[in-house]
Amino acid sequence: MTIGIIGSGNVGGTLGSRWAHLGHEVVFGSRKAAGSGMQKLAAEAGPTARVASLSEAAAAADTLLLSTPWAAAKSTVEGLGDLTGKVLIDALNPLLPDLSGLAVGTTSSAAEQVAGWARGARVVKAFNTVGYNIMANPVFRSELPVMFYCGDNDAAKQEVKPLIEELGFEAIDAGPLAQARVLEPFALLWISLAYTQGLGREIGFKLLRR
Amino acid sequence: MTIGIIGSGNVGGTLGSRWAHLGHEVVFGSRKAAGSGMQKLAAEAGPTARVASLSEAAAAADTLLLSTPWAAAKSTVEGLGDLTGKVLIDALNPLLPDLSGLAVGTTSSAAEQVAGWARGARVVKAFNTVGYNIMANPVFRSELPVMFYCGDNDAAKQEVKPLIEELGFEAIDAGPLAQARVLEPFALLWISLAYTQGLGREIGFKLLRR
Secondary structure: OEEEEEOOOHHHHHHHHHHHHOOOEEEEEOOOOOOHHHHHHHHHHOOOEEEEOHHHHHHHOOEEEEOOOHHHHHHHHHOOOOOOOOEEEEOOOOEOOOOOOEOOOOOOOHHHHHHHHOOOOEEEEOOOOOOHHHHHOOOEOOEOOEEEEEEOOHHHHHHHHHHHHOOOOEEEEOOOHHHHHHHHHHHHHHHHHHHHOOOOOOEEEEEEEO | OEEEEEOOOHHHHHHHHHHHHOOOEEEEEOOOOOOHHHHHHHHHHOOOEEEEOHHHHHHHOOEEEEOOOHHHHHHHHHOOOOOOOOEEEEOOOOEOOOOOOEOOOOOOOHHHHHHHHOOOOEEEEOOOOOOHHHHHOOOEOOEOOEEEEEEOOHHHHHHHHHHHHOOOOEEEEOOOHHHHHHHHHHHHHHHHHHHHOOOOOOEEEEEEEO
């Protein structure tokens, strides 16, 4: 399989190098294909890797990895021309420049609306990211599932944290209340895996650290 | 601590019961407070649990759990009156009735836009939910981190899946391409945990099953 890397920065450079080491033909595409950094990347990735322009990388490969910055994505993709039959792996995220949110999609959350309705209350989002069956019994052998929470009031979060932990979860602070824009979609992930994707309801997530 | 359950269905009933068993005073609030199902729930939850109307539950407690259906949330919360000083744990999700999405927030994704730009390509979303350092080395002792992917073309997904697995991830199909509305916010969760919440970049997620 020949893989074309459309955007050879941190993500594209990393994945392309690993695939090359595993024996795939990899074409690192870049706006600055002739640059010494690109040549070094390809040399370190081994004999199955080479450097080309973005359009050459797209033409040479059956499978493309899209890993440009969001701001460059539209012009880059449209500049690749006809991609009929190619698999395009979209690895980018439409991040705002300050990483505070996404440029596409999430613009509000239930939690923020609730905070507007609940006069005087200090709102903390929690207990929305797994099914109630997991809240009833969060035991996965010896592994603690994670429960995320978020809110704008630190004292309120400190009150909620032990209510999470004493049920048997690892409580992880996900930040301010607007992070409900992240945690509420997470619930859809759990629901789709449980019901649509066939994994069933007895699933949770563990935070891995090293 | 007295905990008021605002909406004593699956989630509220489960959490209230567990907190009562742990010794907390729990007031199960319900529109139908006098119903036999509610009395049974409270009886099984033990001597520190009781049933009341929604407004009584709110008044009696310092900490409230909001676990109504989304359609009932606004009128319920506004009907609780002044909540000054109370901690309100928002556990609800603004689910559409068919669970196909959220009623608030996510209305598009980068992946769907990319699919509109990439003429002829079969787009698969992947490699966007952890940092590149984890893609370079996904080893957490013996535990496989998860990598989600989604797309509308099954053959394309079957081509991408081994590209994920051979790097050392558990590849989990999250459904159609519109699930990028879920996976792109997931990236914000990783970013905020790594950079803002102080967990650092050496984190991943494992899917727990039983």
